[in-house]
Every structure is written in C-alpha cells, then in structure tokens.
Amino acid sequence: xxxxxxxxxxxxxxxxxxxxxxxxxxxxxxxxxxxxxxxxxxxxxxxxxxxxxxxxxxxxxxxxxxxxxxxxxxxxxxxxxxxxxxxxxxxxxxxxxx
Amino acid sequence: xxxxxxxxxxxxxxxxxxxxxxxxxxxxxxxxxxxxxxxxxxxxxxxxxxxxxxxxxxxxxxxxxxxxxxxxxxxxxxxxxxxxxxxxxxxxxxxxxxxxxxxxxxxxxxxxxxxxxxxxxxxxxxxxxxxxxxxxxx
Numbered sequence: 363x364x365x366x367x368x369x370x371x372x373x374x375x376x377x378x379x380x381x382x383x384x385x386x387x388x389x390x391x392x393x394x395x396x397x398x399x400x401x402x403x404x405x406x407x408x409x410x411x412x413x414x415x416x417x418x419x420x421x422x423x424x425x426x427x428x429x430x431x432x433x434x435x436x437x438x439x440x441x442x443x444x445x446x447x448x449x450x451x452x453x454x455x456x457x458x459x460x
Numbered sequence: 461x462x463x464x465x466x467x468x469x470x471x472x473x474x475x476x477x478x479x480x481x482x483x484x485x486x487x488x489x490x491x492x493x494x495x496x497x498x499x500x501x502x503x504x505x506x507x508x509x510x511x512x513x514x515x516x517x518x519x520x521x522x523x524x525x526x527x528x529x530x531x532x533x534x535x536x537x538x539x540x541x542x543x544x545x546x547x548x549x550x551x552x553x554x555x556x557x558x559x560x561x562x563x564x565x566x567x568x569x570x571x572x573x574x575x576x577x578x579x580x581x582x583x584x585x586x587x588x589x590x591x592x593x594x595x596x597x598x
Contacts, residue, residue, distance in 0.1 A: 457578055
C-alpha cells in the first residue's frame with residue numbers, strides 16, 4: 363500500500379473530517395467489553411466524554427461502571443480533554459495495586 | 461530502581477543493593493496476599509497491569525519521593541500474575557539519611573501507588589472471583 367493511501371486510511375488526509383482513536387480496556391473493563399482494544403471514529407473536536415458515551419452505547423455492560431479513569435499516551439486526563447487523531451486512549455477502573 | 465515482575469523478590473538482597481555509606485536508615489514496606497477478604501476466604505489473587513503506563517507512573521513517583529523528602533534511594537518492585545496467599549506482592553525500600561524521611565517517603569510512595577498506578581488485583585474465592593475495590597486504608 364502506498365504512503366498516501368495508508369495515510370488516508372489512517373485518517374491523516376481526510377481534511378480533519380474525522381478523528382480516529384485506539385481505545386484500550388483493562389481489568390474489569392476488558393471483561394465487560396470482551397475486548398482489549400477497539401478503534402472508534404468520532405467527529406473532530408470530540409472530547410473524552412464523547413468517546414465514553416460511544417463506548418457505553420456499544421457495550422451496555424459498561425453502563426453502570428463508576429469512577430472510570432482515562433489515560434492518553436500514558437498520562438491521566440480529565441473527561442473534558444480534547445481527543446486528537448490516532449491517539450491511544452486507555453479506559454480503566456480505579457486502581458488497586460500495592 | 462523500578463521493577464514489574466512475575467518473579468518473587470528478596471528483601472535482604474534488595475536492601476543490600478540499595479544501601480550506601482551515606483544512609484542512616486532503610487525503611488521497607490512489603491505488601492502480601494491476605495487469605496481473607498470481606499469475610500471470604502481467598503484462595504489466590506491475580507495481579508493485572510497496564511505495564512507501559514505503570515512503569516511511567518512508578519518512575520515519576522520515585523522521582524517525586526526523592527525530591528520531596530530528600531531521600532537517597534528508592535526501590536519499588538511490584539509483582540504481577542497469579543499469587544498465592546502469603547506471597548509477596550510488592551516491596552518498597554527507601555534509603556535515607558535519617559529515619560523520619562525514610563518512613564515518610566515510604567508511606568508517601570505506598571499511597572501514591574494505591575491511587576496512581578494502573579495495577580489491579582482480582583481475588584479468587586470459593587464463591588467466585590472479584591476485582592478488588594481499594595479503600596485507602598487497606
């Protein structure tokens with residue numbers, strides 16, 4: 363596949379008309395969704411909370427979760443953080459290590 | 461030094477590697493698998509991790525503890541995978557000039573790990589398995 367075609371497929375040459383992110387699920391959320399990762403396409407300008415709405419819409423098993431934590435590129439973010447194209451977004455429950 | 465591992469650790473060996481002549485105190489905390497949880501007998505636990513982020517968070521906690529308390533050296537080892545009752549889960553070792561900063565930094569690191577590091581425990585009991593919901597005094 364040529365570079366331009368690959369970039370187009372990855373959403374880089376679409377004139378900002380869409381936003382694609384990779385969502386990773388951990389622990390309880392991996393069990394509830396039955397997936398360790400999925401791709402979601404959102405409208406440009408979408409925020410983390412919009413993504414969570416889509417995830418819950420797709421996975422009804424997630425509708426009652428509380429205290430969801432969100433990390434983008436390995437750092438915690440708030441629900442009103444803006445999403446960027448091709449970002450890695452991790453969704454997980456409150457931690458219980460130690 | 462930060463490590464996430466399936467292998468057990470030796471507290472003595474860790475202290476031996478950590479200690480230097482400038483230290484007057486080494487404080488350690490060892491978390492172990494408890495055989496009971498909310499009145500249920502625990503058979504074993506599984507420890508799950510988002511490793512890439514957990515390493516980054518642990519390194520940041522180590523750096524903050526050294527800056528905040530002026531301690532000389534920090535070691536954090538967290539185990540993952542299936543662990544039986546009484547097995548080690550985690551070790552924090554802090555080497556410092558004096559006992560006060562050693563204890564304070566050790567407790568600070570523990571509290572930070574319980575809030576900030578993407579690691580989860582799942583308990584297996586005769587009634588089924590349950591994800592642990594951490595209370596901050598556990």
